[in-house]
Amino acid sequence: MSTLIDELREALSFQQVTINETIREQHSKDESYHQAVIPEVVVYPYHAQDVHNLMKVAQQFNRPVYPFGLGSSLEGLVIPRENGISVDFSEMNNIIEIKEKDFLVKVQPGVTRTQLNKELKKYGLFFPVDPGADATLGGMAATNASGTTSVRYGTMRDQVRNIEVVLADGSIINTGNNAAKSSSGYHLNGLFVGSEGTLGCFTELTLRVYGIPEHIVAGRAVFADGDAAVSAVVSILQAGIPIARVELVDEASMQKVNEFSETNYPIKPTLFLEFHGNEAGLKQDVAFTEEIVHDYGCHQIDFEHDTAARNKLWDARHNLAYAFIHSNPGKKMMVTDVCVPISELAHAISHARKTVDASGIEGGIAGHVGDGNYHAILMFDPTNQADIKAVTSINEAIVSHALAVGGTCTGEHGVGAGKRKYQQQEHGEALVIMQKIKQVLDPTNLLNPNKLVQVEESKQA
Missing domain, CATH: 3.30.70.2740 (Alpha-Beta Plaits)
Known part of the structure; x- marks a missing residue:
């Protein structure tokens, strides 16, 4: 009698399916504090047809399927809590097409944001969503990731034009098109972005990209207390200044920043700022921002114009979590x-x-x-x-x-698993609609079961 492993290797290939203990252990966890669970098997698809094939096998054996990017998630999203099949998309890491005149790019889900931006730079373009970790774009779409630049450019949901998705029954659909807008049909992009692998496996994404700004200026504004810093941010936004990043780091965190990044910043609540635009416009934006923050008791503000200094500033911010871990x-x-x-x-x-x-x-x-x-x-x-x-x-x-x-x-x-208990309180009766959508698209609860929304427990063979 054929086993799950036998059928997966038949449906894909021997080298794409592994039960190696070390690899399985690597896929048992993410960056979160949640309890690790070792999957039964790890599968590496190369294209959408592979995902179609493995979903058919998962149906045959009634095994849950857990999409896996780089494991950088923070709420247990990729942990295979019911054992099953971990689907690692790292081999699907091709940049398929760059349509620079349309400001669009088509990628496989295993492409990372750093990999994409390195290629886009040749065209004078960049992808703005920056969650800190060098996550895969498929994982970022699955969680509707955002990060430091969302105040200017929006979240992943704002960048996605189309997704090729393999559903629980193995069928392959596209959720959108290349047009800048559409009034046709339900907004499936919005449904699948943020679905955390519970409705389907992403195999291609078409994303919006942007021209690299002519000039970039970064800075630090130091305040006596956090309330004043936040109030200054509200005033900056109300003034209509098109700020690209504005991050608050509190006093305790600044201490960690200095220890880890070997900086000597004041140990006070600090705003990390960044502005994108043309030279003349940036001078006005920076000057206006200086006026505003001084109105709220800012006693030191410094700006960095060259790339190395800006990178040092943002590395210190991005490494904050690692600074706490290191200490x-x-x-x-x-x-x-x-x-x-x-x-x-x-x-x-x-x-x-x-x-x-x-x-x-x-x-x-x-x-x-x-x-x-x-x-x-x-x-x-x-x-x-x-x-x-x-x-x-x-x-x-x-x-x-x-x-x-x-x-x-x-x-x-x-x-994921960590915030599921708050869904009823946050969404009320709308949660019932979400559960019904899940049940329609995944009636046997095979896709990342019991993450995001609670539905009937999956029944394994």
């Missing part, structure tokens, strides 16, 4: 991920800081404050029940506050 050997990291209306941001961040301080847990607050998204970085001992209870309580308090003021439990990391 806490043996501990795990939990990163919260709420997003609130801009008008509620200052109070929400203050609430988060007080909650962390009262817990005794070491942590910092940072975030993409231009769009109301902020994170608490919490370090805890996974063997200490008191620590586990404390970080869980902090996370719940931050999420509850965000939902109470009209926000969301996740701005960019996704729901």
Whole structure:
């Protein structure tokens, strides 16, 4: 009698299917604190037909399927909690077509953002979504990733024109087209982006790209307190300044930045800023921003114009999570991920800081404050029940506050396993519609089961 492994190797090829213990262990976890689960098998598709074939085998053996990019997710999205098949898209990493006149690019899901931008630079173009990690574009679309540049360019959902998707039954569909807009049919791009592998496996993406700005200026603005920094951001946005990035790093986090990145920045709440545009326009934007931040008690603002200095500044910001990990050997990291209306941001961040301080847990607050998204970085001992209870309580308090003021439990990391318990509170009766969509497209619950929304448990053979 044929086994699951035999049928997968028949449907694809021997070298595309592995039960190697080390490889399976690598696919048992992501960057989150969630418990690892080793998959039964890891499969490496080369094209959409391979994904079609493996879905047919998964149906035959009633085994769940877990799409896997680089494993950089932060809410257990790729963890195979019911064992099953981990589908690693790293071999599907071709840039298929660059349509520079249409400002579009077609890629396979395993292409990373750094890989894409390296190729786009030849055409004077770039892809703006920057979640910090060098994630795959398929994974970024699956979570509706955003990051530091979303205040100017939007999230992944704003960049996706079309996705080729393999559904649970093996059928292959396209969710959109190359047009800049359409009033035809339901908005399937919006449905599949952010679906976290629960509705289908992405095999191609058509994405919007942009011209590289003529000039880029980055800077740091130092404040006496976080409330003033956030209030300054609100005023910058209200003034209509087209800022490309605006990140808040609190006092505790600046200490970690200095230790890890060997910088000597003031240990005060700090805004990391970046402006894109032409030379004349940037001078006005920078001057106007200086006026605004000084109105809110900014006592130091410095700007960097050359590439090396800008890169150093943003490397320090992007490496913040690693700075906390480096200074806490043996501990795990939990990163919260709420997003609130801009008008509620200052109070929400203050609430988060007080909650962390009262817990005794070491942590910092940072975030993409231009769009109301902020994170608490919490370090805890996974063997200490008191620590586990404390970080869980902090996370719940931050999420509850965000939902109470009209926000969301996740701005960019996704729901996965960690935020699923908040879906009823956030969405109410709309959650029932989401569950029905899942059941229609995946009636046997094979695709990343019981992530994002809870439906009937899958029944394995």
